[in-house]
Amino acid sequence: MDPLSIAMITDFFHPNVGGVENHIFMLSANLLRKGHKVIVITHSHDPDRVGIRWMLPSLKVYYLPYPTIASSATLPNYFTFLPYFRTIILREHITLIHAHASLSPLGQEGILHAHLMGVRTVFTDHSLFGFEDAASILTNKLLEAALKNVDAVICVSHIGRENTVLRGQLFEKTDEDPSTVAVSGNVFVIPNALVADQFKPSQIPDVSQPSSKPLCVTIVVISRLAYRKGIDLLVAAAPRICSAFPNVKFVIGGTGPKLNELLQMREKHLLQDRIELLGPVRHSDVRDVLVRGSIFLNTSLTESFGIAILEAACAGLYVVSTRVGGVPEILPEDMISFANPEEDDVFRAMSEAITIVSQGKHDPWNAHKRVKGFYDWFQVAERTEKVYESVIKSDQRDLWTRIRRTMELGPFAGLIYVVILIVNCVFFLILEWSIPREDLHFVWMHWNRDYFIELSQKEARKTSFI
Amino acid sequence: MSAEEWEKVLWKTQSYPDNHIPARYFLASLRKNPNFRPYTYWPLVLASCAITQHLATIYIFLAVFVRLKECSLDPRILVWITVACFIGGYLAWELLNCSRSDTARRNANGTKTLKSSILVFLALMALSPVLKTLTAATSSDSIWALSAFLFMLNALLADYSPAKLGGQVRERLTSVLSMNAAISSSVVLGSRLSDGLAVFALILFSVQAFALFPMLRQRLQATLTIFQALLTLLLSLLSICLTASLSATVSCIYAATLVAVTFVAPGILVWAQKYKNEIRGPWDVAVPKVN
Numbered sequence: 001m002d003p004l005s006i007a008m009i010t011d012f013f014h015p016n017v018g019g020v021e022n023h024i025f026m027l028s029a030n031l032l033r034k035g036h037k038v039i040v041i042t043h044s045h046d047p048d049r050v051g052i053r054w055m056l057p058s059l060k061v062y063y064l065p066y067p068t069i070a071s072s073a074t075l076p077n078y079f080t081f082l083p084y085f086r087t088i089i090l091r092e093h094i095t096l097i098h099a100h101a102s103l104s105p106l107g108q109e110g111i112l113h114a115h116l117m118g119v120r121t122v123f124t125d126h127s128l129f130g131f132e133d134a135a136s137i138l139t140n141k142l143l144e145a146a147l148k149n150v151d152a153v154i155c156v157s158h159i160g161r162e163n164t165v166l167r168g169q170l171f172e173k174t175d176e177d178p179s180t181v182a183v184s185g186n187v188f189v190i191p192n193a194l195v196a197d198q199f200k201p202s203q204i205p206d207v208s209q210p211s212s213k214p215l216c217v218t219i220v221v222i223s224r225l226a227y228r229k230g231i232d233l234l235v236a237a238a239p240r241i242c243s244a245f246p247n248v249k250f251v252i253g254g255t256g257p258k259l260n261e262l263l264q265m266r267e268k269h270l271l272q273d274r275i276e277l278l279g280p281v282r283h284s285d286v287r288d289v290l291v292r293g294s295i296f297l298n299t300s301l302t303e304s305f306g307i308a309i310l311e312a313a314c315a316g317l318y319v320v321s322t323r324v325g326g327v328p329e330i331l332p333e334d335m336i337s338f339a340n341p342e343e344d345d346v347f348r349a350m351s352e353a354i355t356i357v358s359q360g361k362h363d364p365w366n367a368h369k370r371v372k373g374f375y376d377w378f379q380v381a382e383r384t385e386k387v388y389e390s391v392i393k394s395d396q397r398d399l400w401t402r403i404r405r406t407m408e409l410g411p412f413a414g415l416i417y418v419v420i421l422i423v424n425c426v427f428f429l430i431l432e433w434s435i436p437r438e439d440l441h442f443v444w445m446h447w448n449r450d451y452f453i454e455l456s457q458k459e460a461r462k463t464s465f466i
Numbered sequence: 467m468s469a470e471e472w473e474k475v476l477w478k479t480q481s482y483p484d485n486h487i488p489a490r491y492f493l494a495s496l497r498k499n500p501n502f503r504p505y506t507y508w509p510l511v512l513a514s515c516a517i518t519q520h521l522a523t524i525y526i527f528l529a530v531f532v533r534l535k536e537c538s539l540d541p542r543i544l545v546w547i548t549v550a551c552f553i554g555g556y557l558a559w560e561l562l563n564c565s566r567s568d569t570a571r572r573n574a575n576g577t578k579t580l581k582s583s584i585l586v587f588l589a590l591m592a593l594s595p596v597l598k599t600l601t602a603a604t605s606s607d608s609i610w611a612l613s614a615f616l617f618m619l620n621a622l623l624a625d626y627s628p629a630k631l632g633g634q635v636r637e638r639l640t641s642v643l644s645m646n647a648a649i650s651s652s653v654v655l656g657s658r659l660s661d662g663l664a665v666f667a668l669i670l671f672s673v674q675a676f677a678l679f680p681m682l683r684q685r686l687q688a689t690l691t692i693f694q695a696l697l698t699l700l701l702s703l704l705s706i707c708l709t710a711s712l713s714a715t716v717s718c719i720y721a722a723t724l725v726a727v728t729f730v731a732p733g734i735l736v737w738a739q740k741y742k743n744e745i746r747g748p749w750d751v752a753v754p755k756v757n
Binding site: 130160163187189191304330 | 474475476477478479484485487491492493495496744745747748749750751752753754755756757
């Protein structure tokens, strides 16, 4: 397909670290490799990360000067982003925007503004949400409003898609029979991926002694120590596992509000020499922590995709996880043991896993090879490209269709959003008049990869002569 | 389309397009209203009796206040009525408790109750001249507004749940706040009265109605249904009768609110249940089960 100019819009990006941040970076890098032009638009970070920065490989990042309110998200204000957005989209000649994460107001606002410049929209949802508490009801309504006029939605797992379809009410009237509804055809599932070479198992496989029993089984846990990650289960199950298996050790990485409970548990059961708490672990060090052990334990209570599980499996660890969210979809049954989110069941699954591993039935290098075959960022980029292609080929909705679709939100919310939509158009006209397109500083020079390589080679030759 | 079966996995490259929606699997694990137990009308009416009783108590208190203020009720009579109610209520309380506690402890409790009730009685009597002038400098308009607000707070925060049989009575923060609001309200109203004895009678009555009666009410709620209904009817009729001679309009409003709370509101709740749509699925945050 023809190269596109894509803008990734989200509140969650480097220098923060996390699943969404990494996903956006890897996807952008692979789209760049395929010849597209990609920029990222996000909010600024204290103290001085504001303005335009370049990241390797030739990824341009716009850090807009917006203060954040909570969990690194900006205030949802619907209009204030438009002046920046218009200028950036026009000067970069963007043809498609890709918003990420449902709790990112910047992304939702981008979807709202894009049609003014004839730009197409794609949205990726990364997380699962419930339907019962007041916060979910509110954020789900905001999401529904944003997704009424988006051109395509991508979810990271099948469970995630079911969740997003329900939250965003992504149903369309069918053509044959207008009284029935069906899920709209523009909802895609494209999983995350990982760079398998960054997660290699530690030792070279010892072919001469395949049944050599490891003297000590180390269990690794790397997670934010929060309620949602099921640390209560870990606190309850770890002492039982330690007393049942004298050859088991724990290595726990990460920090969070539940750290004190872990420390108390360790002290109460006198397990200081068997449970090691590492504190926060940088993403680049995760592999080194993982390869210290042979079993990875994940006790999350909800998980959309579970990239940490995948990284552990790739590093050759046997995985034990709670059966929640999208976790059952990501690995074949023989590479992972499931437990229900109950103390007894976690203990049972861990006992089985310890038996499997200490009998030498789990081959780390084989596991690594298999995971390497399952997930690849290049494939993810290719599948995302197909979504882009279908969006570009489809017809764009006109303003009247947008208003009509927005009114479907309900008699109260619909009216509010129509007002926002129309005021936004007026605001855009004012901007067209006050900042005319002729006065913008258009970007004509792009990062030329071949030229960059040529230059760096020339430079290298020069230094070698000296 | 290929003959290969679609699987709900991400690790396998499948020959279906990414937006393929398998009719058989999609939203298969969605459950609607899984733990839904529909309310029926009459149990709800019975449960709302507690609210009606509380509202009726407030109305009775207000009627008594107005009568005291207009000097159409002798404060001494009110004191005697309050003491009689206290003794009656205490006997009822003991009767309800007699099945579960031993005699020795009950006797000790009885002496303690007698001691503290005399103490409260004397303390209120000593304090009533002070309470009478406490907010005398504030204008009456502010007092009406303040006491109305405090009574609303009292009705909103009160604990309407029945007491657990055999369990220790545990006061929740909101019910303590509710009681405080009502007592403060009667204190500020007391400053509008003309003599010290009337203030004393009013405060004693308010302690009776808003501190002691809710405890007895909670205990009664756990017993026979017929008691509940009779008590509700009695209190409602009493509040309306007491108000009727003062103002017909107000007593109509009172009657309307009592009927609305007892009979109309439960009906609305039963009707609104058909809109209940609770969605549950594998994306919900699991509840960890720890022994």
